[in-house]
Amino acid sequence: MYRSIHGNLPSDYYEVEIGKAKLIQEGTDLSIITYGAGVHWATEYQAANKSISLYIVDLRSLLPLDYDAIRNAVQQTGKVLLLHEDNLMGGIGGEISAWINEHCFELLDAPVMRCASLDTPIPFNMELEKNYMAKSRLESYIQKLIAY
Incomplete structure (x- = not known):
């Protein structure tokens, strides 16, 4: 799946600060906190669904986490979807969800939700792999949180 994602790279030398998330898009309906392929899934979803305003954060690194960016995402919309390609059980989404509940609970308008694989x-078949990945359930989770 990673080999299917293409993008432009800077031609000059550049650095990515470890522990510093990147705001991909500002929005008002729902915050998606993600990384890796999840960034592409979220931006693709937004491009196809203009009526929903997504606040999308690319964590870029998982240790250390950018807690300020996470808090800002919660503050912006009050609704958070943690999107990651790891399994649901034992994935990074559980840790981020716990941190949000411990430190940002008063900012939430809905429960934190996790959309994961x-x-x-992992199945060794492209069609089965598509169903395995979180992307196949993304719309369902977004609709649940929007309706909350």
Whole structure:
């Protein structure tokens, strides 16, 4: 799946600060906190669904986490979807969700939700892999949070 994602790279030398998230897009309906392929999934979803305003944060690094960016995302919309390609059980989304509940609870208008890959081995078949990945459930989770 990673080999299917293409993008432009800067031609000059550049650095990415470890522990510093990047705001991909400002929005008002729902915050999606993600990284890696999840950034592409969220921006693709937004491009196809203009009626929903997504606040999208690319964590870029998972340790250390950019807690200020996470808090800002919660503050912006009050609704948070943690989107990651790891399994739901034991994935980074559980840790971020716990931190949000411990430090930003008063800012929430809805429960923090996690959209992740299935808790099964990764299938060795493209069609099965598409269903395994979190992207196949993204719209359902967004609609649940928007309706909350």
